[in-house]
Amino acid sequence: MLIRDATDADLPEILAIYNDVIATTTAIYDERASTLEERRAWYEDRRRHGLPVLVADSGRDVVGFSSFGEWRSRWGYRFTVEHSVHVRADRRRQGLGRALIEALFPRASALGMHVMIAHIDSEATASCRLHERLGFEPVGTFRQVAHKFDRWLDLVAMQRTI
Numbered sequence: 001m002l003i004r005d006a007t008d009a010d011l012p013e014i015l016a017i018y019n020d021v022i023a024t025t026t027a028i029y030d031e032r033a034s035t036l037e038e039r040r041a042w043y044e045d046r047r048r049h050g051l052p053v054l055v056a057d058s059g060r061d062v063v064g065f066s067s068f069g070e071w072r073s074r075w076g077y078r079f080t081v082e083h084s085v086h087v088r089a090d091r092r093r094q095g096l097g098r099a100l101i102e103a104l105f106p107r108a109s110a111l112g113m114h115v116m117i118a119h120i121d122s123e124a125t126a127s128c129r130l131h132e133r134l135g136f137e138p139v140g141t142f143r144q145v146a147h148k149f150d151r152w153l154d155l156v157a158m159q160r161t162i
């Protein structure tokens with residue numbers, strides 16, 4: 001499995017993974033499917049700012065992706081980033097989520113970043129566990145800050161120093 005920088009040609013597969021996560025999980029607090037134009041705008045914004053968008057490439061398909069961007073926009077937060085990772089449903093539990101996050105660490109380091117933050121829905125136990133295994137520590141839970149699938153959702157914040 002190759003972890004590499006995404007290209008424009010990967011966007012339809014990134015979109016498909018993203019929309020499946022929206023439709024089937026609480027990992028993304030959105031109910032509406034995204035569009036190719038929105039994913040392209042996101043991708044181009046990350047590229048313009050020199051931020052990574054990585055994909056796991058099986059040789060045939062893109063089966064997962066990861067990225068990070070600014071956590072908060074105010075100047076003092078400039079050494080902290082928030083990342084995301086999503087793996088296609090049929091390729092989970094094969095080490096890809098771990099590989100996609102681990103590949104972000106040297107990128108964050110090269111950009112002089114100090115802290116990486118994950119905001120994880122408390123029901124996303126796979127993601128909480130994965131982040132724990134990678135040295136992220138939980139630093140707090142925001143209670144009932146989101147609403148999806150007819151219920152209130154709690155958001156767990158986890159962080160790791162680079």
Ligand SMILES: CC(C)(COP(=O)(O)OP(=O)(O)OC[C@H]1O[C@@H](n2cnc3c(N)ncnc32)[C@H](O)[C@@H]1OP(=O)(O)O)[C@@H](O)C(=O)NCCC(=O)NCCS
Binds near residue numbers: 084087095119130
């Ligand atoms: C969370 C997610 C990215 C994990 O990716 P993955 O490729 O399945 O994870 P990995 O195979 O790399 O697993 C690494 C470790 O995470 C933990 N883990 C992963 N899936 C798990 C699960 N279903 N239950 C419990 N622990 C799990 C395990 O500790 C695992 O190590 P192990 O297999 O040696 O025990 C993937 O499940 C996913 O995309 N889920 C839907 C979207 C999502 O939640 N994204 C994260 C938003 S913050």
